Amino acid sequence: MARHLITSAIPYINGIKHLGNLVGSQLPADLYARFQRARGNEVLFLCATDEHGTPAELAAAKAGKPVAEYCAEMHAVQSGIADGFRLSFDHFGRSSSEQNKALTQHFAGRLADAGLIREVSEKQVYSNTDGRFLPDRYIEGTCPNCGYDKARGDQCENCTKQLDPTDLIDPRSAISGSTDLEVRETKHLYLCQSQMKDQLEEWIDTREGWPILTTSIAKKWLTDGDGLQDRGITRDLAWGVPVKKGTEDWPGMEGKVFYVWFDAPIEYIAAAQEWVDAGKGTDWERWWRTDKGADDVRYTQFMGKDNVPFHTLSFPATILGSGEPWKLVDYIKSFNYLNYDGGQFSTSQGRGVFMDQALEILPADYWRWWLLSHAPESSDSEFTWENFQTSVNKDLADVLGNFVSRVTKFCRSKFSEAVPEGGAYGPREEALIETLSTRIRAYEAHMEAMDVRKSAGELRAIWVAGNEYLQDAAPWTTFKTDPEAAAMQIRLALNLIRLYAVLSAPFIPDASAQMMEAMQTEDDSWPDDVPAALQLLTPGHAFTVPDVTFRKISDEEREGWQEQFSGIRS
RNA sequence: GGGCCUGUAGCUCAAUUGGUUAGAGCAGAGCGCUCAUAACGCUUUGGUUGCGGGUUCAAGUCCUGCCGGGCCUACCA
Numbered sequence: 001m002a003r004h005l006i007t008s009a010i011p012y013i014n015g016i017k018h019l020g021n022l023v024g025s026q027l028p029a030d031l032y033a034r035f036q037r038a039r040g041n042e043v044l045f046l047c048a049t050d051e052h053g054t055p056a057e058l059a060a061a062k063a064g065k066p067v068a069e070y071c072a073e074m075h076a077v078q079s080g081i082a083d084g085f086r087l088s089f090d091h092f093g094r095s096s097s098e099q100n101k102a103l104t105q106h107f108a109g110r111l112a113d114a115g116l117i118r119e120v121s122e123k124q125v126y127s128n129t130d131g132r133f134l135p136d137r138y139i140e141g142t143c144p145n146c147g148y149d150k151a152r153g154d155q156c157e158n159c160t161k162q163l164d165p166t167d168l169i170d171p172r173s174a175i176s177g178s179t180d181l182e183v184r185e186t187k188h189l190y191l192c193q194s195q196m197k198d199q200l201e202e203w204i205d206t207r208e209g210w211p212i213l214t215t216s217i218a219k220k221w222l223t224d225g226d227g228l229q230d231r232g233i234t235r236d237l238a239w240g241v242p243v244k245k246g247t248e249d250w251p252g253m254e255g256k257v258f259y260v261w262f263d264a265p266i267e268y269i270a271a272a273q274e275w276v277d278a279g280k281g282t283d284w285e286r287w288w289r290t291d292k293g294a295d296d297v298r299y300t301q302f303m304g305k306d307n308v309p310f311h312t313l314s315f316p317a318t319i320l321g322s323g324e325p326w327k328l329v330d331y332i333k334s335f336n337y338l339n340y341d342g343g344q345f346s347t348s349q350g351r352g353v354f355m356d357q358a359l360e361i362l363p364a365d366y367w368r369w370w371l372l373s374h375a376p377e378s379s380d381s382e383f384t385w386e387n388f389q390t391s392v393n394k395d396l397a398d399v400l401g402n403f404v405s406r407v408t409k410f411c412r413s414k415f416s417e418a419v420p421e422g423g424a425y426g427p428r429e430e431a432l433i434e435t436l437s438t439r440i441r442a443y444e445a446h447m448e449a450m451d452v453r454k455s456a457g458e459l460r461a462i463w464v465a466g467n468e469y470l471q472d473a474a475p476w477t478t479f480k481t482d483p484e485a486a487a488m489q490i491r492l493a494l495n496l497i498r499l500y501a502v503l504s505a506p507f508i509p510d511a512s513a514q515m516m517e518a519m520q521t522e523d524d525s526w527p528d529d530v531p532a533a534l535q536l537l538t539p540g541h542a543f544t545v546p547d548v549t550f551r552k553i554s555d556e557e558r559e560g561w562q563e564q565f566s567g568i569r570s
Numbered sequence: 571g572g573g574c575c576u577g578u579a580g581c582u583c584a585a586u587u588g589g590u591u592a593g594a595g596c597a598g599a600g601c602g603c604u605c606a607u608a609a610c611g612c613u614u615u616g617g618u619u620g621c622g623g624g625u626u627c628a629a630g631u632c633c634u635g636c637c638g639g640g641c642c643u644a645c646c647a
Contacts, residue, residue: 012647055646124645135645154645162571162643216574220642224573229644260647305575305641336575337641378583379576380640387582390596398609406606413605453583457594464610471611476604490605548607 002041003296005287005327006033007268008087009303009311010050010095013074014059016081018352019383020338020345023371024304028333028452030087031372032300034506035447037088038526044287046271047082048093049075052240053260054135058175067239071096077356084359085368086509091280093271095263100270101241104263108189108233109246110322116192119252120232124186125153125165129178133186133236134165138175141168187252189243190230191262193317197228200313200320203328209449211377213305214334218312231314233262265315268301269326290325300331300450308334333450336376340383341562353383353565361561365508366392366550372507373456385562389553396508400463400500401549404515406470407493408545414479415487421539423488432469432492436462436499437530443503459504466496494519494543495534499527511549518546 008029011017026047033045051071060070071094079092094100111117125134139153144167148156152174153165165171172179193200204218222228234243240257243250272284286293301311311332319326338345345352358367370391374381411420439462446455470493479486501515502524516524520543527533537543 014647050647053647133645137646155643165645213575217642220573221644224643231644235645259645264647306647309642309644310647339640374582381582384581387596391582393607394596397607402607402609404606406609408606410605457584460595467610468612470605471603474603474605479605550607552607 002036002298003287004033004036004041004043005294005297005299006036006043006045007271007299007301008045008047008089009301009307010048010264010267011078012053012055013049013051013071013078014055015074015347016077016354016356018340018345018347018354019358019367019371020340020352021304021347022085022355022367023338023375024335025302025307026082026087027085027368027371028335028375028450029300029302030085030089031452031455031506032302032333032447032450033088034509038502038505038524039444040526043090044272044275044281045088045090046093046268046275047087047089047091048095048267048271048274049078050260050264050267051075051094051096052237052257052263053235054138054237057237057239068096081355081359085355085364088509091271091275091278093267093274095260095267095270097267097270097274099273099277100263100267103270103273104241104258104266105244106246107266107318107322108244108250108258108262109248110324111191111318112245114321114323116195116317116321117233118190118192118230119187120190121185121187123183124236125171125181126184127173127176127178128180128182129176130173133184134173134175134181136165138173139165139168139171139181140174141165141171144169186236188232188256189234189250189253191233191314191317191321192230193228193313194230196317196321197222200228200316203316203320204312207331210332211334213336214308214312214332217305217308217334221309221313228313233259235259261310261314262318265310266318288327290327294327297327298331299327299329300333301329302333303335305334305336308332331450336378336380338371338374338376338381338383341385357565362392362553363510365511366396369396369456369508372452373460375452377451377453385558389555389558392550393552395460395463396511396550397552399460399467400504400511403463403466403470403500404497404518404546404549407490407497408518408543410475411490411494411543412545414476415490417543417545419491419494419537419539419541419543420487421491422484423482423486423491425488425492428469428473429488429492432465433531433534435465436534439465440503440527440530447506456507459507462503463500466493466500469493469496491537491539492534495537498523498537499530499533502526502533514546514549517544519543 006029009025033043036043057067060067063070075094125139127134136153140150142149143151143156155162201222234256237257241263243253243256269288272287275281276284288294319328340352370388443458446458473489475486475489497515498519501512505512523536
């Protein structure tokens with residue numbers, strides 16, 4: 001039995017995520033986790049909220065709450081929505097946990113001992129009004145290049161010129177608008193990634209079969225300009241993991257915290273500890289320590305492309321630099337962006353459909369199917385309401401849902417609400433089984449390779465095969481002349497419903513559960529042996545006719561939603 | 571500015587990494603079926619693979635120059 005450690009990029013705490021965030025990490029990670037569990041493998045699937053950093057502090061201030069309280073509330077909200085989408089995390093942790101604090105400080109101490117941390121004194125803009133240092137992008141002013149008056153301190157959005165905050169004319173705080181700014185000297189810790197460049201490059205170069213998106217971004221950072229740069233891993237903030245060297249104070253770093261991108265990936269490990277401490281597991285080290293049983297673990301990470309540099313370089317640098325036997329990632333599955341109706345989804349602008357809104361409109365399975373079958377794997381992809389309506393109505397309602405409906409209703413009207421007896425397979429059934437076997441093996445291969453869209457396509461083809469068979473066998477005709485043959489045909493079709501429920505569960509878990517319930521079986525064993533899997537429901541086994549598995553989206557609804565989501569989220 | 575990705579049917583995407591006549595789904599057209607959520611099945615129209623050169627026995631695939639789209643560029647996360 002293989003063991004799979006699976007993590008999804010951890011969503012930031014400052015609000016509810018949109019569908020683009022969902023399809024870029026959590027949802028495909030869930031698909032893979034569910035598939036591996038279904039195959040009988042051992043899975044630890046972890047996620048968490050990423051809670052530190054300036055945006056969290058500002059969001060809390062805007063909400064008028066202490067940041068710890070705000071994060072606790074938002075974690076509960078995000079956790080609830082994750083449940084709503086049926087994301088099957090074994091634990092949904094928090095990067096602000098005590099476990100992560102201790103572990104982050106531990107890693108920093110190990111890196112310092114290894115000589116991989118250096119102190120850098122630098123100048124940074126401080127806002128007296130806001131009482132805080134301002135990251136470059138939180139300073140606004142007039143662009144010296146083009147005169148745009150809302151240029152940010154890191155880059156002018158109008159002319160795309162890269163800027164230094166001190167370049168800005170009439171700089172002001174983007175938070176308060178205050179112009180009472182000054183440049184102050186401050187000291188920070190830098191992780192000496194440059195010392196590890198060769199080691200990291202060799203590691204990246206020897207990874208096989210990684211998405212081009214993953215390796216090309218990593219290589220770019222390794223080789224661009226002067227090569228991999230050292231990175232600041234501390235910030236002058238109140239909210240975060242206090243800077244410590246292991247359990248000891250770090251002289252000169254009082255009042256500072258670690259940079260969120262330093263502690264966030266470490267939360268992948270801490271979440272496993274949280275999982276144990278929450279009483280859900282017993283041994284987290286056998287997942288994370290290669291000296292304590294994690295040797296045979298296969299570790300897969302899922303993320304959007306914006307997260308790739310941190311997962312291919314910074315976090316591995318932390319792990320490798322520690323000199324301790326922590327488990328390194330085996331495969332990084334990265335995604336492009338999902339756009340919304342001709343533009344980008346935007347959290348800050350409230351553009352697009354957000355996770356909570358999506359669930360208010362339709363059940364999770366509808367979204368899961370569309371998002372996964374259109375996952376932005378090879379390039380950015382686009383959500384449109386027309387496309388969503390078409391896919392849901394055609395794939396889910398017509399091809400799969402209607403199959404369940406026609407089979408169960410036919411059996412109820414011509415036989416009874418039990419699997420009918422009699423008849424034997426002929427060439428037509430043998431051909432169907434052969435087709436299904438080939439397709440199921442292809443589906444497994446695509447799922448194993450995390451080819452999400454191809455997997456969805458193959459699954460759909462498996463559903464279609466059932467309709468083709470029914471059309472060909474035509475039990476409604478056979479019934480008039482040879483009822484036993486019709487019984488055999490519909491018995492096979494009823495077994496197909498159970499088979500479809502098992503195969504489809506990673507994509508549409510609720511509908512699969514409903515189909516299993518209708519078939520009144522709890523045998524969700526994977527069809528390694530397809531002929532056997534199609535004889536599991538034996539003559540006399542009772543079933544029920546389910547309610548509509550998937551309803552259709554009407555033109556009126558679609559138009560209404562188009563209108564409803566065309567503006568800005570309030 | 572630099573780098574990376576991308577451009578294939580009306581739409582959304584494939585194409586075993588240079589190999590036969592570029593394939594699917596949706597939309598369109600025709601036929602069939604009547605168990606079913608007016609659902610299902612079969613057949614079919616539709617392509618100068620963004621444009622121009624080049625390499626090769628062979629190019630959607632490799633090289634080169636244009637044109638368009640997107641992303642990244644290290645203090646947002």
